[in-house]
Amino acid sequence: MTKYIEPTPYVLESVKSGKQFKDEGWTLDSSCDKEPTLIRAIYSKKQIDVKDPSYGVFRFADWLPVHKMMEGSSAPVTYKSEGLAKYLGLTDLHITFSGYWPEKGANFRTCSFKETEAYAVGGRLQPDGGSVLVVASAGNTARAFARVCSDNNIPLLLCVPEDNISALWFDEPIKDNVKLVVTKSGSDYFDAIHLSNLACELEGFIAEGGAKNVARRDGMGTTTLSAVTTIGRIPEYYFQAVGSGTGAIAAWEANVRLINDGRFGTNLMKLMVSQNTPFVPIHDAWKADSREMLALEDDVARKQVEEIDAKVLSNRKPPYPIIGGLYDAMKEAGGDVLCATNQEAAEAGRIFKETEGNDIHPAAAVATATLINAVKDGVVKKDDCIMLNITGGGEERIKSEKEIQYLKPAHVFEISPSLEVVESVMNKLFKKEEKNLEA
Numbered sequence: 001m002t003k004y005i006e007p008t009p010y011v012l013e014s015v016k017s018g019k020q021f022k023d024e025g026w027t028l029d030s031s032c033d034k035e036p037t038l039i040r041a042i043y044s045k046k047q048i049d050v051k052d053p054s055y056g057v058f059r060f061a062d063w064l065p066v067h068k069m070m071e072g073s074s075a076p077v078t079y080k081s082e083g084l085a086k087y088l089g090l091t092d093l094h095i096t097f098s099g100y101w102p103e104k105g106a107n108f109r110t111c112s113f114k115e116t117e118a119y120a121v122g123g124r125l126q127p128d129g130g131s132v133l134v135v136a137s138a139g140n141t142a143r144a145f146a147r148v149c150s151d152n153n154i155p156l157l158l159c160v161p162e163d164n165i166s167a168l169w170f171d172e173p174i175k176d177n178v179k180l181v182v183t184k185s186g187s188d189y190f191d192a193i194h195l196s197n198l199a200c201e202l203e204g205f206i207a208e209g210g211a212k213n214v215a216r217r218d219g220m221g222t223t224t225l226s227a228v229t230t231i232g233r234i235p236e237y238y239f240q241a242v243g244s245g246t247g248a249i250a251a252w253e254a255n256v257r258l259i260n261d262g263r264f265g266t267n268l269m270k271l272m273v274s275q276n277t278p279f280v281p282i283h284d285a286w287k288a289d290s291r292e293m294l295a296l297e298d299d300v301a302r303k304q305v306e307e308i309d310a311k312v313l314s315n316r317k318p319p320y321p322i323i324g325g326l327y328d329a330m331k332e333a334g335g336d337v338l339c340a341t342n343q344e345a346a347e348a349g350r351i352f353k354e355t356e357g358n359d360i361h362p363a364a365a366v367a368t369a370t371l372i373n374a375v376k377d378g379v380v381k382k383d384d385c386i387m388l389n390i391t392g393g394g395e396e397r398i399k400s401e402k403e404i405q406y407l408k409p410a411h412v413f414e415i416s417p418s419l420e421v422v423e424s425v426m427n428k429l430f431k432k433e434e435k436n437l438e439a
Contacts, residue, residue, distance in 0.1 A: 002152060007067045009044040012214065015324030023065065025126045028212040038324030040253060041065045041214040047261050050229050053105060057119050060222045063257060065215050066123030070152050073119040074098075074107040076223045078230040081388075083355030084368075088375045092385045094235065096227045100394030101358050109171055112361065112392040113223060113247070114144035120219025121208060122148050132157050132430060135208045136196035138189040138243065138312045139167030140361075140392060142180070145208075146407060150175045155430070157205065159196040161187045164311055168407040171398065179429045182409045188305045189243075190298075190316040191415050198422045205426070211246040211319035220247045221254035227387045228254075228264050237380055238269040238335070240389040241366040243313035245282060245326035247391065248273050252329040269387065271335035272379075273326075274370040276313050276345065276362070279304040282320055283337040286330065291321045309342045310362035336379075340369035348372055352390075361392030 011020045014030035016037035021030070023041075030039050043063050051059035056073030058064065078096045085093040097106050098113030108115050118141075125133065132155040135145045142158045147170060149156035155177050160168070162182040183191040200207040211217065228234050238251055248271050258264045275283050279301070285293050296316065305314040319325040330337075340348070349365035351372070352358075360368065371388055374380045411425050 003069045004067060005061065005069055007065070008062050010041045010065055012039045013042045014039055015328075026206065028207070028209040036322050038212060038249075038319070038322055039214060040324070041218060043257070047263065048225065048229070050225070057116050057219065057222055058123070060225045063221070063225065063254070064120050064123065064218050066120060068123050070119060070122055070148070072109075072148075072151055073115065076113060076116065076226040077101070077104045077106040078227045079104060081356065083357070084352060087351065087355045088372065089382050090375065090386065091383050093388065094227055094231055094386065095356070095388050095390055096223045097390045097393060098223065099358070099360070099390065099392050100398040106394070108394075109398075110140070110143045110147050111395040111398060112140040112144055113220065113389075114141045115148065116219040116222050117141065117216040118144040118148040118219075120215040121213060122152055122154060124215035125154065130155060130204070132205045133208055134159070134196050134199050134205050136160075136189070136193040138192070138314050139164045140312050143167055143169070146170070146174050146178050146180070150178050153177055157181065157199055157426070159183070159192045159199065161189060161192050162409070162412060163187070165407070165409060167311070169399070169404050170407065171402040171404060173405055174407050178407075179410050180407050181411045181413060181425070181429070183413050183415055186302065187415045188302050188316070189314045190301070193317065195413055195417065195422070198417065198419050199426060201419060202423055202426055211244060211249065211325070217246060217250040217253060220250035223247070223389050224251045224254035224258070224387070228258050231385070232264065233385065234258055234265040234267050235269050235385040235387040236267065237272055237384055237386045238389065239272045239367050239371045239386065240274070240391060241310060241313055241363040242273045242275065242282060242318075242326070243315040243363070244318040245273060245320055247389070249319065249324070249326055249329050251389070252333050255333070268333040271330050271333050272338060272370065272374065273330075273335065274338040274340055274366050276308040276310040276366050277339045277341045279308045279314055280339050281316060282318060282326065283339055285320060286327075286337040291327050293317070293320060309345060310366050312361075312363050313366065338370035338373065340366045340373070344369040344373070358393050359396040360390055361395060364390045364392050367391070
């Protein structure tokens with residue numbers, strides 16, 4: 001069920017030029033700038049009033065660019081760690097959990113913080129008579145958008161690498177308004193993005209926008225809003241694994257809003273973002289102090305992606321160099337790009353489950369592993385206020401409690417299909433209803 005609301009007034013602002021302009025409904029770029037730049041939502045309400053937990057992620061609607069609230073969402077939950085904190089010898093470790101953990105008040109049915117994005121994007125989307133929203137994903141984002149769009153009857157095209165479709169599991173069937181297409185085995189997230197870009201050239205298909213969509217970033221920023229409004233202050237360190245880095249950009253932007261709020265401190269959290277070895281393009285660019293991503297051969301990148309356990313961290317073209325992107329966020333906030341091997345992440349996941357009591361996704365385990373190493377290496381001190389963003393968890397548990405179904409691809413594309421082939425397939429898919437779920 002959708003509830004229409006009076007949105008918090010906001011304008012959009014170019015990070016590059018500072019020029020402000022009206023949101024035309026689905027504005028993704030600044031028309032004021034020749035150079036690529038992210039745009040931000042500037043809300044008229046400077047102090048946030050957090051609503052009751054029953055509102056789900058929309059409890060933070062004061063700082064979301066939405067005009068409607070949809071039922072079924074859950075907000076990230078922050079709690080002060082005891083088990084992991086004791087294991088690491090930390091006195092002020094706070095865990096922000098987005099996943100399935102009913103006892104903590106976290107009821108993300110897809111077990112990923114990507115739900116915060118999907119509900120915020122859905123809340124921003126204007127009814128326009130049937131345009132198809134197009135989303136490219138390495139897995140978790142696709143699962144979140146499929147669930148939210150299915151439940152709210154939003155036409156959706158998902159583009160995912162075939163090797164990642166095991167991530168497309170659900171506790172209830174997905175409706176036919178959601179279609180999954182994949183790039184054949186051996187492809188990666190970059191190939192899925194290319195396919196989605198071709199689809200968006202067709203009439204009636206609109207790009208969700210990724211990092212350019214202010215709703216996506218501000219939805220992800222609710223992790224930081226949850227942490228700071230629960231703790232009562234802005235932490236000194238922020239740990240999160242990144243593929244695109246959009247979550248860390250969102251954390252930085254939320255941090256700035258919270259400083260302007262005036263009640264939580266004036267510091268910027270140091271962004272301690274992490275990648276899964278050997279696929280570490282953001283790490284390599286950062287260590288080279290390069291705004292531009294370093295050259296990486298397609299075949300080498302695909303091979304590295306095959307090797308990592310945290311497949312959702314496999315973005316070859318992240319919003320790192322763009323003005324207002326991850327490079328700028330880290331230059332302003334401070335921090336570092338850290339790495340963890342598959343083995344280190346698996347061990348960190350085991351430690352988290354043993355000390356905190358729930359399973360976590362491989363990407364969240366990468367972040368946990370880098371926190372463990374940062375403590376060992378003396379990068380963080382025992383009394384530092386630390387936020388650990390657990391971006392997904394509880395999947396093992398929900399799969400043991402519910403009957404799980406998988407979304408099947410409606411079409412498998414070659415790695416680089418022609419626009420004509422894509423158009424032909426899309427015409428068939430969105431004119432002919434077919435059941436594409438099987439238990």
